[in-house]
Amino acid sequence: MTSGVSGLLVGRSAELARLVRVLQFAAEGTAGVALVGGDAGIGKTRLITELVGQARECGFNVLVGQCAELGDTLPYLPLADALRGAEPGVREAAAAHPMLGQLLPGMESAPSTGLTQQRLFGSLLGLLADVQPVLFVIEDLHWADRSTRDLLVFLSRMVQTERVCVVGTYRTDDLHRRHPLRSVLAELKRLPTVMNVELGPLKSGDMSDYVTTLGEVDAQELGLIVSRADGNPFYAEELFAAVAEGDSLPDGLASLLMSRVEVLSEPGQRVLRAAAVAGRRVEDELLREVSGLPLAEFEEAVREIVSRGLLRVDGYGYTFRHALLQEAVYTDLLPGERTRLHAAFARLLTAPAELAHHYLAGHDLAGALAASAEAGRLAERLGAPAEAHSHYDQALGLWERVDGAAELAGESRAELAFRSAVMAADSGDNHRAIVQLRALPPTSEVNERLAYYLYETDDQSRAIAAAERAVEGAEDQGALARALATYARTLLWSPRHREVEALTTRALETARAAGARDAEVGALLTLATYVEHQGDVARAHELVETASAEGTGDLAMDLRARFHHARIHYEQGVLGQAAEVADDGIRVAFDTGLRWSTYGTDLRFLRFLIHYVAGEWDQAEAVAGSFPARVGTLPEAILSSFALFVEVARDLPAVESRLSWLRPFWSDELAAYMSRGLAAEHALWHGDPAAALDHVRAVMAPMIEGDPGTLRLAAIGLWALAELGTTEGADDLLSRARFAVERGPTGEGGHLGPEGRAWAVRVEAEWHRVHGRLDVSLWRKVVAAFDFGFVYETARARWRLAEALLAAGDREGAQAEWELARETAGKLRAVPLENALLEFGRRARFGGGGGQGDGGLTAREVEVLRLVAEGLTNREIAGRLFIAQKTVSVHVSNILGKLEVSTRTQAAAAGRQRGLLA
Template sequence: MAVALVTRLTVLSAARATIGAVPRWDERPLVGRAGELATLLAAVDRAAAGRGSAVLVAGDAGVGKSRLLDELAARAAGRGLRVLAGHCVDLGEVGLPYLPFVDLLRPVAAELGDGAAGLFAARSAAAREPDAADLGSPVRVLRPPVDDGRLQLFEAVAAALAGLAADTPLLVVLEDLHWADRSSRDLLRYLLARLTDEPVAVVASYRSDDLHRRHPLRPLLAELVRLPGVERLDLGPLPDAQVEQLVRGLAAGASDRTVDDVVARAEGNAFYAEELLAAGLAGETLPLGLTDVLLARVEQLTPAAQQVLRAAAVAGRRVRHELVAAVVPSSADGDLDAALAEAVHSHLLVVDPDGAYRFRHALVREAVLADLLPGERVRLHAAVAAHLAADPSAGTAAERAHHLRESHDLAGALSASLEAADAARCVGAPAEQLQHLETVLALWPAVPGAAEAAGRGRADVLLEAAAAARSGGQVPRAVALLRAVQEVLGDDGDPVTRARAHYALAQALARIEDQTSAFRESGAAMALVPAQPPSAVRTWAAATHARVCYDLDRRAEGDAAAEEALAAADALGLDSAWADVAVTLARSQEAGGGDRAATRARLEEALVRARRSGDPDVEMRVLFNLATVAWEGGDPREALRWSDTGLGRAATLGVEWSFYAAELRYLGVVSRYVLGDWDGSLGLADRLARVPEMAAHVRAAGLLVLVGRGDPATAERIAWARGLVDRLDAHVLLMLSTAGAEIDLAAWSGDAGTAVERARAASATLARLWGANRLAVVRLAATALSAAADAAATARLTGDAAAEREWTAAGESLVALARSAVEDHARVVGEHGLEAAAWVARVEAEEARLGGRAAPALWTAAVEAFGYGHVFEEARSRWRLAEALVATGDREAALAPLAAAAATARELGAAPLLAAVTALARRARLELPGTGRVADPAAVFTPREAEVLALLARGRTNRQIGSELYISEKTASVHVSNILAKLGAGSRTEAVALAASRGLLPTG
């Protein structure tokens, strides 16, 4: 029989059934599975050490078993093991015995040729010895194979593998064990017992979702896991973050919407993600090939079980027994139970702890739904809706609305959607509230008597939807809905409702930096409602108008509107309006030179009233301004305290992405960055996977941490943010966060051109949108100025006078932008705070460096100015202070600030700053702890080479070097070549730069 197996090995066709060609992730880096791979590699290491082991890898179809085993095979081969792989194939009732072993041993037979028979016969005679049945205790744990003539074959295969392993340890990989024929299962049982003392690792995979109750592999698995050295490894779904990494790796240009959709629908299954992505999916329909794969298992069930799945698919991802019983055509309870049991045992449905059924994977439900005929779909939705109407505790209004709409009961769907929207509002879910209200608006034209059914007009529903959009951070959507209100009302509509629409639109427009249009809308609201008698609508119109007037520096008009609103709010007992106006007045008076302590006291009074009113938007505005006052006062810790307080309240109120809640989150990210809590800053920026576009600046604020750490993901994240900036032209904070990161990255990378260009562009945008109040330009100009000063210094070092003039002029233009911003702010707004003062000090110090002047006093001033709490910028200024001290010859004084900068860089993980500090220490030949020993130039260059290098640094040509050193031009050229070779430089300029950074440039 062993000879027969060898014969099959040499003649069996290499072709075998495979899945049709689709894009695969095989050639890409393995995503996730680090723990699982470590477990498998441990088995490989045991084999390499001479001990046998086995791992049974279980996982659903498509979860990534094959990709993991491919990676294992590659790693094992890299560790010197020989890898043999076999695959089981689904051939239905027509089984080919031992197919996976034929598969894995085929390359051995091909390699050995006529000698293959000897390998398999080497110890087969032992199987005929009297004691051959006693193969050791591990075998006795298992049921021995029936001695029907196969024992000789089994021992021959075991002997062959042991013989191969004697030369090189083996990794044997068997895939898709759930399709293995009985003979192959018996042989595997034998081998796992027989090879325990051989340097062989066996890894076998199977689909756990294919193992129904009576699957023949089940009893074998139960036996195998009792063997010593055999373990089971379950592959669960990949986490969403790793699926996103996989998707972006497969399609780098995929939009965020596509990526999010694929991640949500794949539910951790790599194959499903690949199929969805290959179809370019960001919509509703499943790819045909994936649908066929999913339905293949459904179609193996009985008609009754398929009917249960269809009813469950219509009902939802999760469904209770009572609902299934009410929807499935009447039958005996026993029949229904049997059908449900079949669906569960086939791993299509699973039972939750509370007794509800749910689909094992959402895509199975999608495939079943897609396969329904239109009439059957409508009938089932109607049956579910009827059951939910009869028993409201069985589902929510949102579920009922969905089923009513799908069953074409549009009037019922409209009423249920309104009920669902109200429920969402009560639990603080504005995004869901908006979704239900937009469903109502979509149904409105198709439902006769919609206003009577809703109990209010379409304009009122639009106003509710706009309010929900604002609460959910979707300000542009709110603007569109409010404009729709104005269209519905027209010029003859109710003045009070029109005024509400106008001032609400003014508030929304102000939040997207369209102050001119906001002023027009708030003025229109004031004109529609008289001041007397006082009314809530007029009060809010005046409060909004005051805020917009101050933004446009129309102070007299703003004062009048604010006084009217404050008096009316007091008279009417409108705490929310009073608090809103109090914030506006307090901030306006502070900007005009008022006392900051008085401002804080007024804001805290406004907070009490805002909370008493129950208006979350006003409360968030008060909290944001309390945090901002602390920030502007140079107290980032206090700002962070208010930010965290505000975010806690926003979560409680369900308005985490409303405008001011998003601003509080942004301030929390920036405050943590400034205070040196970089992990906390990045964690807050990335806490939620999806954010509204108007809150994208929150995530972009984390870019400074990535730049500061030299994170490889920085460029990709900046590209994402830049794409949003280009689309959302008026989103100033997003632009500032992105530009700041781009400039800082360019400065660290030595790309002065990009740094200067981004700073100029950002300054122009700020001037267009914020006018005189553009103090943020100073930070951008200071960072870009650093890059320009570096470029000018390099030009001076290499004697490139033209480049020096170019970069000096570019830097001077940045200084002018910064000073202009400071002057305009002082003229229109007032004095600037500690943060701005620190950046002004930085600009002055960088200006001196731009001109080639070492200015320790200016850098000392910058260090002290950033001492208000900006940990990183204080360290960066200390580095520059040390550099200036070295340039003035005071190397001893430079050591303390340089050591402090290095300690901060290590604590933050700020790799670029630490590299710069280390380079300065080496260049100045300062022994800085933790940066390695400083090289002595004499140990690298000969005295003559040192002289040549010094002249190279001054931009001398070979002829000039020869003339000054009284050597020939050819000899000078030889010395230059030697210098380039020792430094590994490709040019004279690069050689000078490398020598300077390594502290090898001669001084004096």
């Protein structure tokens, strides 16, 4: 479907490629036919518009004819339409064929008695031969008259070696079981010259891309439009307009949808109305009972509905073809009719969630409260925390309106609200959990959870206070063990960190005595982090492995154990084992519904980082593709930030869009640390060191002194200062980095893993570079420090080492480091680093990798050359690199000139000889 602004074709590249292939065969003398089907509004016309544009670029004469909903009253209407809209040369050629001339403007009064089908078809074949190559498009075949259907069959069977491509479009949702086009399509699809192209709904990512081209829309509105449009671009356009005007279901769209319902028989409409009350899906037996129709009449009504594509058969029931159709039918019901149907479903249903929905819609508040509470407990057991939270909140919202609410819910209001808060946290909404817990009576259990979630939102002082209250109010040993474990955790990075070991020891003793495995694991993990920071890595490993050895019954705690087990291996450079543990944790998070919980999110970004550090960038980019780009919640924003690592390093087009969505979350310290730190690198690669420095200073301002995270930021800030040619602020950045190394966040020293130590050395080297000193020994240390498996940073350090060696007069050593860095940058497709290395190589007058010359190609030209060597066309390269086809053409011309060759094949061969295609 076309974008409302840019005119780009979104999400249909595969379908377009198939149609272009038929067009190319036709250009070479093998005629072909393509049948393009899809629901109304799915994007058939936009796809054909793109195909027509490409056909004209390739020199095709284009005929486009439209069928109309007129039955057989105007035979050959699309052929007449196509001839009337054709280029003058084609119309002149048609006029030379008397049979076709009668279809042209001004000839309608000519005698038509001789307009026999056989003679007309023969004349059309003659015309197509005269003006080939030809693309003949017949749109909306579902409205085609009988003569046009015959014409389509004739062309499909008779065009063989002519340079002709015939394309027909039709609506699949209009083809009921007795539609005359059905048998024609079935016959044609068996022919070897006919290609069938079905346009299904756009994927959610493509729909998001499409909607954002229509105009400004926030994350919540975008999500609503995408979910309701269900992959249909036309519906998305209508919903976008409705959102702008504050409407729910646009009148025009509702009328369009209901026009397809109104052609049903009365029993068919009755069944469809009942199905709409059931929701998107309904069981066959349940629908029959509620409709009240005799079995034979019910089955005939359902057969009619299914044949018209309004419902689809789905297992033992039926699903609405589109969610908006269900919404339109439901909205069209009278209030009393709607209430009676909901009550009928409620009498027959036993599933709690559906019962709650129908009780509520049928105004049975007591039934809705009881069913909502039970639905929440069921969702909790099934590992669906977001759904559980929603059901519990619905029950809580009804609480004051129902007598005997506690008996109906099966527990007190406080107990239900506590469950709701825990489920909110498990689904990733810690802030909602905190709000709900603060509204509850302050028991030890409530205060312990409040402290736990406050700590995860970095509210340290309030977390400590809540944990102290939890310990003081503990009523039994299990509650005391959990309170002590959480209390120790809240003190971990505070000035009172020395109390952690004693508190965790006490928590472990209490937990083991009480059999509270979750509290025991929590204490073990906190103690492991504490001793790791003190430098006893071996003991930390042992504690984490003990914590991970068996489950606790608390899924969130089990995920926390897996995360720390993977993290400690990652931070010690043991990437293989870290990956294995992270993969297992991610599987558990998805299986249990905790994918958006704190550690469900953390495990996913850790797995991404392992790929990134190990140089597995294609895998990292694939993982990043699953991270939400258009974010609406803080967990989504944090996860999205990590995708920037590889997107910035490869200079992918997604960077600017992702940053624009992340800006509203820069008030959060972690989201800002990740996304603004990488925004700073992006600015540096694009020649804007001042903007990079602004990002660094903004992120570092609220960070506590000694935070190890300042090391990376300080290095980036010093890089920016070196580019600006000023030393102002360099000493402050060095001082903060050294404090993090020497004193740590507690102010009393701490342990840094291999990556932390590497960044610390790089800060020192960058500081010297700011002051005009390219210190070879320091940059050698940076290379060695990152060479524990951090592929990209090792290459970046080699770049600086090569500069230092060249400045020191060691040209041979400099070229050796430069070649190693270029080899890595090429394999990673790290375009900005490749560009920087090529520029340095030109200034240093180095040859290409392996001593071969690179012909002066830029990094982008090398990237284009690699795709040329794969056999891709300019259009395909443009699609792969997200650049204009004309830009690709310029790059290819430059490549041919620089490599002194005349063909693409020769360019590929020259690239291989020069080592550019590694």
